[in-house]
Amino acid sequence: MISLGIETSCDDTAVGIVDGVDIIAQVKSSQDRVHAEWGGIVPELASRAHLENIIPIIDVAMKDAGLTKDGIDIISCTYGPGLVGSLLVGIETAKALSYIWNKPLVGVNHLRGHVASAMLANPEMELPSLGLLISGGHTEIIMFNPDFTLKLVSTTRDDAVGESLDKFGRVLGLSHPAGPELDRMSLIGDSSKVELPTVKLKDDSLDFSFSGLKTAGIRAIQRYPELPKSDLSASFMKAIGNQLFDRLMTATVRYKPESIFSVGGVSASRYIRSRLKSFCETMNLPLHVPPTELCTDNGAMIAYCGLLYYRFGIKSGLGLQPVSRLPLDSV
């Protein structure tokens, strides 16, 4: 079964086409340049760019896949969470295609799309699997059960990890998005130069908190102007990693999964992937991390997730609406 997936929840316009677990087209238009001068994502500009890009991206994806409308079985699209103006462009386009092509429409939870990316990259992943969903907007530990249900184990009480990285990087003088450059510099820096706290919550919760760490990191930039950016980056990434893996360790011991996964844009970080590898070697568990292009927002994960929804009998109608704050446990 072939699914065309449309992803426009934030600032990337992405379309993917999958045939089961085979990705037959994957096209994306990034808006990094659009938002770079503003230092962050401007929702109105993101919406304008989505409207301009969505049809050309669909056209390229269809041509890459060598398909006409007759070859598509279902149309999948992200309906939340995300920026409403951005989501609307993808949803209305998907609804239009569904109507004129007479194909079923499946609205997909973006967070579930990320989890599906792990299975898309590793169809044989061992379940139950415990994993991180770490991105610009989300930081969660999730249990992926053998019956394909998802359980939210923990979440962030304030900033998402990617958001903290971008904010720290902006103060450091890096251009938006700062995460990839921060990751690159952290690999060559000396993380021992500045000691930043590993935040623990008072109630022994598995939840995360990055706001205080972000403030501590920004203070370190101001206090140690003589230090190379690479050393400050390395120290900050190490502190981020310490908190992530502190919680993941406790959750792994508690929930005893068969494997570990990590999805979302921050999972593309080489530093985080290196620590994941070490973590899984220590815990003697298989690790499932999608390739970089499936970690960041993409259409193939939405297409595949839509396919899974459809197989479970879940479809949407032409009245599908965007939901900006859609939790993980909402299909």
Next chain:
Amino acid sequence: MAEISHGLVLGIISATHPQYVFLAENNSILIEKKLVRTRMTGNRIIPSVRSCLDEIGCGIQSVDTFLALSGPGSMTGIRVGLAPVRAWAYTSGKSVVTLDTLSVLAEGFERPTLALMSAGQVNWWIQAFSGSISDTPRLVDRSKLYDYDKIDWNWVTPSRIEPKHAKKITQSPTPTQVLSSMNSAPATNWVKARPRYLFELSKNG
């Protein structure tokens, strides 16, 4: 100017409220649906399109020309109109007509007429129509509006503003006005169906 035949026209008016979906042919409205404003009015547009086509016994493949307003107006509204129009025109290869909101607003009113819409805060989109000449749409500060406030002028607007001298007509673009404006409008393709009169974002707020 000679009228252009656009065949069966599917029109979406979504830049202002109320929104409309309509079908027209040979200069006649076949069916129209008015969407009264709710929080998520935009999501009722495609179901309303289907409902209109079902009621006249046609499929969307029968549509010859897709029409939408390109602005100014609600940015979200403009996008929920243009997104499906672009998708349908792309997939079918059929034509698109886009009309600017102010020209449509002024359609049918005696000249001189000022069509105006609030752009939020203190700015207004205006277009002046005097005799057979029309100005181009402009974004002006509220204080400049009253240069146009003359006793023999019409002000047509869906927004709240009180002229002292001009005659004010409060309304949003209607399917009849859109159809009338369309008569001399050339058709194009989905690539050129874009929002117009977008305000520039300012870092100063």
